[in-house]
Amino acid sequence: MNTEALSSSSYLGEGAGPAAWLLTTDHKRVAWLYLISLTAFFFLGGAMAVLMRIELATPAGDLVSDDVYNRLFSLHGIIMVWFFLVPSIPATLGNFLLPLMIGARDLAFPRLNLASWYVFMLGSLFALASVVFGGVDTGWTFYTPLSTLYANGFVSMAALGVFTVGFSTIMTGINFIVTIHTLRAPGLTWFRLPIFVWTMYATALVMVLATPVLAASLILIVLERMFGIGIFNPALGGDPLLFQHLFWFYSHPAVYIMILPGMGVVSEVLPCFSRRPLFGYKAVALSSMAIAVFGFLVWGHHMFVSGQSAYAGVLFSFLSFCVAIPSAIKVFNWSLTLRKGEITFETPMLYALFFLALFTFGGLAGLFLAALAIDVHVHDTYFVVAHFHYIMVGGMVTAYMAGLHFWWPKMTGRMYPETWGRIAATVTFLGFNLTFFPQFVLGFLGMPRRYHTYPPEFQFWHILSSAGAVVLAIGYLMPLFYLGWSLFRGARAPANPWRATGLEWQTASPPPPHNFDAMPKVSRPAYDYAMKGLQHEKFSPHKDEA
Amino acid sequence: MSDIRKLTFVYLVLLALLALTVGSSSFDLGGFNSALNLVIAAAKAAIIATMFMQLSSGGILPRLAVAATGLWLAILFGLTLIGR
Amino acid sequence: MGASTESVAFDKPAREQAADTFAMWIFIGSEAMLFGAILLVFLIARISYGPAFAAASHHLSLPLGTLNTVVLITSSFSMALAHLFGNRGRWRASTWSLAATALLGLVFLGIKAAEYTMEFREGIAPVLGVPFTYDGPDPVHAEFFFGLYFAMASLHAVHLIGGIVVIAGMLVMWSSATQSSRLRRVRAIGLYWHFVDIVWVFLFPILYLINR
């Protein structure tokens, strides 16, 4: 293969040097800007988690002081939620793939897309600068009146940083919604869209409508701290619980911002490596939308013991059980997709199967939290910590890894080393369960979250969890090295290494700057793996249609 | 020029509604003052949206955005007020 | 092709125009959620402390508030005219209307500043540690009202300033822009401006007209 010819016709070869990357409006390059910055944030937040787990290996607070510990978990939460999980799949894979999957040349607003990255960097670095001055110790939830009247950290700075990042989220959301509505290729009807696109749409909807409410609550916190306006101050007639309502109106749907894209990735990977259409395509597509809407109706389940009225608690519990249904439907459909397939176990498939297991167990744990009487006991304990890490890390990060490996050949034009990939996936899965399963037991025993020290009888489970964290860290560090290596030394990737059906596989790997040489037309449903001729890596599924 | 005339008419209607709001506030309507004010404000907003912002002639998509926003605001207000 | 679209993603200007408008409406929806959340905070406080809020509201200047509403509605009107003239290719008239819009925005801010000054003098501005000397009943919750008043009015003012800056920037780069891109920008800023107007249409009765 001729290296020169390839690089000059791919988006990677279009101008080198910092300016060509930092001023690009090509969605594929913006995706890389995000990918690099998010990777840095992920490992920064991860390092804090490892430090906390080492501290928690013993009941006493012997490694770091209580103040430092509180700052560690606050920043771990802020970084992981807002600077990694919320943008993770949408801003990297979504940015790269959305136009390719719907047969467009770019997102609807390429400059807005680049601007969103700058705003993201501005906000996140501003928030992180607070660490230099001394950090924040409010937890990522910024509960009032702790955050407004009692916290001595740089709360306003962190809040303003998160506020700014919110703008970048909204920009991405608007861009995605408009792109999906207006730039689909001829013949690509809504029910022919890949599920990944559906989930991007649902995610963008939540981003656009929930983020401003977070912005409002953060503004009010900053006003209270800097200007003394007592909006959540009970002494001035304010209501601290009102903050929780506003905060969770955003932050519960934000959980769906974080998990829906992961569901999208898995819905691409499972059919491809099973060589089968996705089971119940319409149900999966519509349940994504249902999750996006119903996700807004359940925030009160974070407040069952907060002092809100018991009847509101009952209502929110009921709605929480309802929102579990679309997720359950998805799990059933994914499982049935494997039936009568021709299954192979490349790295993306391994990650996807691990996602399925971890998401299922995390989701089932959610039933305990939605059940009122049990939640009273396990609320604010490690049970909650374990539950959301099963969804966010076991679910979302695993899906992210699946997607990264699946589309790595498309993004870089190189194959990753398969053996290393499989090892890393397995190590991650084992390390993850070792880290977080003991936390379910701890939670049931009554171990409260955000504790710097703890009673000695809990130590056994904490040691298991800390040991798991080390394994997990190794599992996440391995791809950093072998993917980095494959960027330069990996085998050349063909256009369609997985013999997949999506439009993104129809163009070269890596794609040319304008995405498609000839604008594609679509006349088939998604995941048509029964199609003849798909055995060949060079086969382009949509080209034979006139 | 009928378009200019139309816009001017809309402008005058808005001013008239404003006068109505301010005027009504000097009468005691037995607790309905706030409700009336909000109804008038909603009417003004609807006029601005349809006439100045051309919501009515902009196709289905803008209306979709407005409907979604309305639904979500209703959720925010409704469930928060229930939760208290 | 391509000459008249600004984004490489589109090949037809009409399609791009629809996308622009849709994007602005989504953005406006997003902004509405922002103001909605703060209005909700106000509403709940108003339910809890009605009499204190009504009494405090009487300390705001109704004449200036009304005048400001007139100014803002007028600016919306001139913004609508700018769009109309732009559509007809009457660019001189369009430019003047835009300038008038921005100017009316500045007038609004000026009047608002005058109000703020009066309120600071009266000692009913509970911000930045200024002593709060309110002589009505229930000063604690009146302070809450004024706090919310300053928060909401200032957030609105910040939005207005943003609009004025964008219009000014557009006018500076006016001569170098093609007609289609001028029209595109007028349409976008117009939607934003009208939305900011709508926000004030709600803020005015809510803040100034409680049981007058």
Next chain:
Amino acid sequence: MSFGIPFTPPEASSIAGSVDLLFYTLLAFTALLGVFLTSLVIFYAVKYRAGSSADRTGERARSLPLEVTWTVASLLIAFVIFGWGAALFMRREHPPLEALEIAGLGKQWMWEFRHPGGQREINELHVPVGKAVIVSLASQDVIHSFFVPAFRVKQDAVPGRTTHVWFIASEPGRYRLFCAQYCGTQHSEMGGFVTAMPPEAYAAWLGNQGQGETLVADGEKLFGALGCSGCHGNSSKVRAPDLTGIFGRPVALDNQQTVIADDRYLRDSILNPKKEIAAGYEPVMPSFDGLVDEGEMQMLLAYLKSLSARDTTKSEAIH
């Protein structure tokens, strides 16, 4: 058997058993479903691995009956769990009438409890076994959360309002007390033990604590010191409502509405007297916001409540 490794928290309250029954039922159900799904996926993965000779004819990408079945089944199961959990939860709202009321105050970073007899404890709480105990919670500063895992109870203490949690300890013992809501630097140090003891031992313990002023007596003193008795007392010159027997009674307001004089109403009337004015009285009472802290508020409320209890249980009060 467990080699000193804890797997389950102790069950030491009247509700712990029923909460655990729901928990273990749900655990069994989720474990079954989880194992079933996992086995199904592994079974498919092995049977339909590429190159296997499994029969692949008759494949279908959807099946409406199947999808409807599992959707409806999931819904039904969800509703059952919901109803069960909610029914148990609603018990929180209905404490037994005969209960021992202890005032709990959270502050950075300690729990302070006061027994009806005035006995004060820090980060320790002694309760009798077999008797309902209501802990009325308040907070001096930020949100705290009263959490006793062995009792399966948890309730946030929110500044500016009074919340309640009740339980009946069923097993004598010493159980962990935590603050579950993150409350600042020494959050993990905020807690101690709840000691459940047989009623006789509890009575003896109370006796050994030294006879301090009771909460009610402190409240009565404060009622005088703050000048409340000047207006609300019998010989007052200003007309103000008589507060005897006020607690739990309906109060007619000047806006034609009626409220029950509960904790919230009394607290609001002290801090924000203009909000709900009793019908027939001038709104002349000044606000005591900033003049009484949460601890003093608890004393005042205890005193006001005692005014209701006195008529019926006068002999007991004298004794």
